[in-house]
Amino acid sequence: MTQKTWNQAEVGDALGPIAFPLSVYRLIVAAAANRDFNAIHHNSEYAKSTGAPEMYANGMFLQGMWERTLREYMGLAGTLRRIAGFRMNSFNCVGETVVVKGEVVRKWQDGETGLLEVKMWSENGDRITVGPGLVTLTLPMDAAIDA
């Protein structure tokens, strides 16, 4: 994994896209992994009985998609400070593919700490189904990597 430094990062940097195809198998592995066993996330009949079109991805799984996308941009020395605006506007159902994207929208320093604000969103077909939200992260300075 490549390490991004704060000095290298620029407003306008693109994150992703990373695609997450949603099969029944994957949704069940996700529920077992993050312990959200609400049946709307792994049982089509049950999900439909609640008014949803199909079983759909749970919130932690969708947040994890953002984290993977952010980590692949940040590298191992980056840290997450805040996820805001993580709004699930519509269902991400089995049989669909979620595509996560982001864009650096702000860059600043707080003392010795280099910070970025990243706009993140998840697409599904022609819709934005999650976000856009704003994520605050830190990156190391060049000097910290050179040391």
Place this chain on the structure above:
Amino acid sequence: MSETSDDWKAAWRPVINQIGADLVDGATFFGIDRAEPGAIRRYLEPLEFECALHTDAETARAYGFADVTAPYTAISTWAAAPVWEPGEQMFTSAERNALPARLSVKPAMPPGGPPVSNYFATDSEVEYLRPVLAGERLGRRGNRLIGCSPKETRVGRGAFLSYEWDVVTEAGEVVARQRATMFWY
């Protein structure tokens, strides 16, 4: 007499009146399991999330951590209640879609509101104060109701309920502050 367009919203007034109240009086409810390395690794699987901080202790130590760290977004996993505990009988029906007698993931519904049977999460906001280390056990401290907005959506009439709480270690250190909104219907 037919119901006017907004009559059903009045049924949510008892819940709206509880905005600002901590529904658990500040109590902390710890997850059943620690953030074990195997559970951390399994969290990565459906995401195909390659990050050595979460799988390789030597790499994690090189980045200043005492052990592998959990993904930030997994904090609710470590604070989750058990599906079953000794002495309980959770699975009592072979009906295809039967649910266990107690749901491990169901959020708190304040008393006094209209009958609702379903919910789903709509919004989340989290401030992360530090990564969680393998071996740590987390709990949710408090559960303050911060909003209630009745609305009719395509799945039916209900209300968006917003909550906030802290995620803490066994020593009481706050590692994250979280807000979430659920649509109950």
